[in-house]
Amino acid sequence: MSGLVVVGVDGSASGMAAVEAAAREAGWRGADLRLVHAFIWPAMHVQLGPSPLGPPEGGLRNMVERLLTEAEERARSLAPEVDISRAVVPGEPLTVLQAQSRAADLVVVGSRGMGSFVGLMVGSTAVHLAAHGRCPVLVVREEGEVTGPIVVGVDGSSAGAGAIAFAFTEAALRGVDIVALHAWTTWNAPMPAPQDEAVPYANEPEALAAQEGRLLSEALAGYQETYPGVSVKHEVVHGGTREALIEASRKAQLLVVGARGRGGFAGLLLGSVSQAMLHHAHCPVAVVRSPDNSR
Incomplete structure (x- = not known):
């Protein structure tokens, strides 16, 4: 390289x-x-x-x-x-x-x-x-070198794709594993299609959780074929994104996030999750802008 x-x-x-x-x-x-x-x-x-x-x-x-x-x-x-x-x-x-x-x-x-x-x-x-x-x-930060996996925040947005690619590249260079973390709540998850059109707001239990798990798998599709030596753990958390990533950073050597993700306001170059990680993560943080906005 x-x-x-x-x-x-x-x-x-x-x-x-x-x-x-x-x-x-x-x-x-x-x-x-x-x-x-x-x-x-x-x-x-x-x-x-x-x-x-x-x-x-x-x-x-x-x-x-x-x-x-x-x-x-x-x-x-x-x-x-x-x-x-x-x-x-x-x-x-x-x-x-x-x-x-x-x-x-x-x-x-x-x-x-x-x-x-x-x-x-x-x-x-x-x-x-x-x-x-x-x-x-x-x-x-100046706390010194830390160990553990690379944690990457995944939200399924096109803006977050650059963060996933960066995390896989870093993991391959460092010879470490990845924890791909996706956090969701009923407020930020799109509702799945109703099972019964007569009851448009009714869904099977765990339907949202299953959908969010598929979103994570789809976002990571293809990367493990490109980086066969990198082991990836899928982690889907029902809870706030900031809290989940901050907690995961305690045992990580690097946290990777996109500059903006799903739900970001147009015109903002740095999302609220990215800013929270810069201030509160317990390990070094890499912020990756989407390819469309980076050069």
């Missing part, structure tokens, strides 16, 4: 966790790794070089170089075979990384950066990229 993995570097603990995850991803994919720092200070018209009264290694520009050097050393220790490049791009992180996503196969960011407000679970850069990035976005 080949391609490009981009990771945002900002010097935070969350950002370094993102560097480690990006290095592993690049190694698994046989891809290049680009370390990107959004250098906002030139726009502030402040001195970038060392102060005449300070040490020659001081100054904002030297600080950025040290951040990138540390990040590159960490990445090389985890994936020595990966071709690593560095880029210092003037601008603020949101627009810089969004532009980088146009050429990338995956963008990796920390859940919170140096500019995040205390108390926020996920910073604005991560949420913005999940909504506007032109490729899948992996959001990593």
